[in-house]
Each structure stands twice: as structure tokens, then as C-alpha cells.
Amino acid sequence: MGGAGRGDVSRSQERGQNRALEMDLIREAQAGSRAAFDALVRQYEHQVLRLALHLTGSEHDAEDIYQEAFLKAFRYIGNFRFECSFYTWIYRIVTNLCLDQLRRRKTRREDHAVVVDRTGDEIDVLASISDNRSFSNPARELDRKLLGEKIQAALTKLTPRERMVFELKHYQGLRLRTIGEMLNTTEETAKNTLFRATKKLRAQLADLR
Amino acid sequence: MNCELAQERMVTAAYGELPDELVHELERHVAGCADCRKEREQVLALKVLADAHRVAEPNPNLVARAHLRLDEALDALPPKRWYERVGERILNNFASLQAAPAAALLLLIAGAGAGILGGYEYAQARAAHAAAQASNPSAAPVQPVTAVPELANIASISGIVREPNSEIVDVSFNQVVPRQVTGSLDDPAIRQLLMLATENSASQGVRDDSVALLAAECRAGHSCQPTGIREALMVALRYDRSARVRQKALEGLEPYVADDVRVRDAVLEAVLKDSDPAVRTAAIGLLEPVEADTSVRQVLYSVSNSDQSPQIRNVSRQVLSRVPETQ
Numbered sequence: 001m002g003g004a005g006r007g008d009v010s011r012s013q014e015r016g017q018n019r020a021l022e023m024d025l026i027r028e029a030q031a032g033s034r035a036a037f038d039a040l041v042r043q044y045e046h047q048v049l050r051l052a053l054h055l056t057g058s059e060h061d062a063e064d065i066y067q068e069a070f071l072k073a074f075r076y077i078g079n080f081r082f083e084c085s086f087y088t089w090i091y092r093i094v095t096n097l098c099l100d101q102l103r104r105r106k107t108r109r110e111d112h113a114v115v116v117d118r119t120g121d122e123i124d125v126l127a128s129i130s131d132n133r134s135f136s137n138p139a140r141e142l143d144r145k146l147l148g149e150k151i152q153a154a155l156t157k158l159t160p161r162e163r164m165v166f167e168l169k170h171y172q173g174l175r176l177r178t179i180g181e182m183l184n185t186t187e188e189t190a191k192n193t194l195f196r197a198t199k200k201l202r203a204q205l206a207d208l209r
Numbered sequence: 210m211n212c213e214l215a216q217e218r219m220v221t222a223a224y225g226e227l228p229d230e231l232v233h234e235l236e237r238h239v240a241g242c243a244d245c246r247k248e249r250e251q252v253l254a255l256k257v258l259a260d261a262h263r264v265a266e267p268n269p270n271l272v273a274r275a276h277l278r279l280d281e282a283l284d285a286l287p288p289k290r291w292y293e294r295v296g297e298r299i300l301n302n303f304a305s306l307q308a309a310p311a312a313a314l315l316l317l318i319a320g321a322g323a324g325i326l327g328g329y330e331y332a333q334a335r336a337a338h339a340a341a342q343a344s345n346p347s348a349a350p351v352q353p354v355t356a357v358p359e360l361a362n363i364a365s366i367s368g369i370v371r372e373p374n375s376e377i378v379d380v381s382f383n384q385v386v387p388r389q390v391t392g393s394l395d396d397p398a399i400r401q402l403l404m405l406a407t408e409n410s411a412s413q414g415v416r417d418d419s420v421a422l423l424a425a426e427c428r429a430g431h432s433c434q435p436t437g438i439r440e441a442l443m444v445a446l447r448y449d450r451s452a453r454v455r456q457k458a459l460e461g462l463e464p465y466v467a468d469d470v471r472v473r474d475a476v477l478e479a480v481l482k483d484s485d486p487a488v489r490t491a492a493i494g495l496l497e498p499v500e501a502d503t504s505v506r507q508v509l510y511s512v513s514n515s516d517q518s519p520q521i522r523n524v525s526r527q528v529l530s531r532v533p534e535t536q
Contacts, residue, residue, distance in 0.1 A: 034283065045276060049267040059271055066275045071282055144261050151262035169224055170256070171264050176226050195220045202255050 019085075026086055029077050037077065040086065041070055047172075048094050055098050055167055057152075065101060069094045084181055091174075092182045095164055102160035154204035162197035169194055210238045212245055219249045223256060362387070394426055404441040413451055420445050420454050424461025439465060443475045452485035459491050466495050470502070477508045480525075486518055493524050 022043070028036035048069060052062035072093050080089055155163055164183065168174045169190075174182075180190040210218075215238045221227045222235055239245045368381035392399040406419035423442060427433035439462070446458040459479065465472040479492040493512075496505050506529070513525040 045272060046267065049272060049275060050264060053267055054264045063275045067279055067282060070279050074283060147258065147261040151259055170259055191221055195217050198220050198252060198255055202251055205255065205258055
């Protein structure tokens, strides 16, 4: 118990130190340091791309969202007031851009289980995920692929906001309170949106159960 | 708890966000309600199903490409103007104060107090000034409090501020403090001062004296290193406005024309470009035959054939006739 307690304390201290380092970086970036801003980008770029890629299904669109998000961050970092974490702030920018992207799409591609790279070639995301079992089951893989496609089709039926909340909660693992901050709303509203999203998805996927 | 509320909460519970006391309440309800038990199974099944649509990790190429593109876009952004930076800083400071109401209030009180006091003092001073002027209208303009120093000791003027609505002007200046030092010509510190004096654009006489002394040291072979004095003389030969100073510099460089190619080049430049014929003639006279260097012959040929001054053409032909062919 004591050991676990000590572990908690040291993790808490580490988080505090990391937070302090990040605040220093932000201040330096606000003062105009490109190196500091670059360090901040490197901390969050992977997560930003992962979110954008999963939502849009397109490497090209994900790159565009990445570019726009970090350019906005660079332009407006002077306005960052440390009232929330930088993580929440940058994600707020990204989610708004993703929401705009979802709203702009008038027609959804039929097949969302593939990702389109910059050359226009399609990469089957599900097939590209390595199977770390000693031998794979092709039939099972096919089932999973088809299921993934059905899930994706069901997700397109959600409103952009419902899609975003479900994405952030289920796939990105964020807390509802954080999701509320990112979408500039309350935790309660985020909770209700999640409930509506899951209800709609269950209705769409009823034949699979 | 009714079923509608239970079904809402079971979604939150499935994602681990329901507070513990509410989880207990929910469990109790679900234990007694078959419909809600079925509902919960469906929520959990949905979670499993949704995982079939996996989150792909962005590949390193995509990350690198995106980062590179961002770097290019940031490089292309114009830098912020100074007023934009100042404005941001002010807004940030205000925003920081907003988060500290007590500090903001104290600052406001202190600022208001300072403003009132300052205004009162200023008004008093203006009233006194006006009263003095009124009592003696024929008096000469008020002299500034600080006496103006001698102009000869002033190095530069760094600022001028005029008081609003008045004849009073604040002038900031930098003052020269005259100093004197005595030492031997072999003393490195003295030499440094002499070399500095060769660049003294204010006084012709000072440059003249310094170059003459340094040239004499070089002619006497007193530690005239390639860097330092020799360089100072070359600079004086190339750039000094006074022909006499340039001539003295030539005299100091004479011992090194044969051995130091940089000195030779400086002398050849003087032959070609100096504005004073006497300096050019003296420079030609310094050129000694150098077996390995054809630049001397080339310059002398050029000058002997095409120079506008007949005297220069003559002198260069004479030297050419004495310079043997190169090996």
C-alpha cells in the first residue's frame, strides 16, 4: 500500500513537472520562439493526426486539418491564458476543424474502411493492422473488416456533433468533462450527446447483434 | 430510479464516468429490471462492435510529411510587427490581471493615486511658472536648471524630449571624459591607442602623427607584425583622405613589400588607384623585382601604356626596364 502510495506521489510529481515544463514552452512560444512552438507541436502531433485520420478516413484531409490546427495555434498562442491545459486548447481547435470537415461532407464515401493516401492509393486500414498472433484467421479478418465497414457506415448517420463526442469518448478515451471543454459546452451536454449517439448506433447496428 | 434514467446512466457507467454512489444505485435497479438488463447488454455489445472500426496509428511518413509542410508554412508567415507584439503583450498582461482581481484592484488604486498626485504637482508647477512670468513680463526666458557643458566634450546626443505646451526641452547627451596616458612605443597598449588613432576621423593631425609613428616603428623593424601595425598602415594607405598620411603609410610598409604579398597588393592598388600622383610615384618606387610575382609586371605594363599622367607612365617604364623577366 505504501509502495502504491509512493508510486502515486511520484507520478503526481512527474505530472506536475511535465506541466511546468509545458508552461515554460508555451511562454517561450508566446514570446516568439519557433523552437518552443516546435516542441509543443511534437508533443501533440501524433494524437492530432490520429484523431483527424480516424474521423476523415483520408490522409490528405488529416494533413490539412493538422496544418490548419497548428497554424491557428501558432497565430493565436498569444491568446492562450493558461485557464485550461494546452492539450485541451489544441484539441478544441482540432475538434472544431474536424466538425467543420464533417459538416462540409455532403455525401459520404461508401467504403470507409480504407484510407486514401496522398498519391490517391487506397490503403485498407484493417488489413494493415498487424496480427500478432502466430497464425491469423482470414475468415475472421474478413468478418472484422465487414463489421468495421458497417460501423463506419453507422457513424456517418450521426450528426457531426454526435459523431465527434462518440469519437472522442470511445476511440480517443477522453473524459466527458474534457470533451465538454473542447466542444465549448458542459459535461452534462456531452453526456447527453453521447447517450443519443449510442442510441442511434444501436438502432443502426441492430441486425448485427 | 426509473428505467429512462437508468438507461441514460448505464451508457455513462459503461464508459467509467458514473460516480460510484450512482453505480451502486444503478446496479440495484438493473438487478430488478429485465428490460434494463437487456439494455445494458446491448450497450456493452455496442462498445465491442465499435472497436471493430479500429483507430489507425498515423504512419511515420505521414507525421514527418505533415510536420515538414507545417514548417514550410510557418517559415512563409510574415513576422509580427512590433505593434502587434506590444498589443499582444498588453492584452496578456490585462488578461493576467483579470485572473487576479485583488492585484488588479490594488494596481488600479495605486495608479489612480499616482495620477492624481502627479497631476496636482504638475498643476502647482505650472501655476508657479505662470505667476513668475506674470510678475516679471520683461524677464529673459527661464534658464534651464542644468548648465550646458562645453560642446567640445560632448560625444553624441542620444535623445530630445519636449515638454508638452512649453518651451522646456530635455536633451540627453553622452560626454567625453578626456584622459591621458604616457608610455613607450614598444608598449602594446600604446600601440593599440596609436592604431586606433589611425582611424580617428575627427582630427587630421592625430591621424598624421599616429601613422608617422607607426611607420617609423615598422621601418626600424620594431615588431611590425602582419596583424596589428602593418594592417593599420595598409588601411591608412587605402582609405585615408590625406595624401600625406598615405605617403607616411607607404614609407612604413616599404620593408615588407617583397615578403608580404598583402602589402604588395596594397601598394599595387595605390599605383593603380590613388588620387595623388606623388603617392602613386612613391608606390611605383617601392616595387622591387619579385621573381615569382607577375602581378607587378602586369600593373606596371598597364600603367606605362595607359595611364593619363605622363610622369606616371615614365616612372613605371623606368621600373619595368629594371625588373627582370619572371622565371
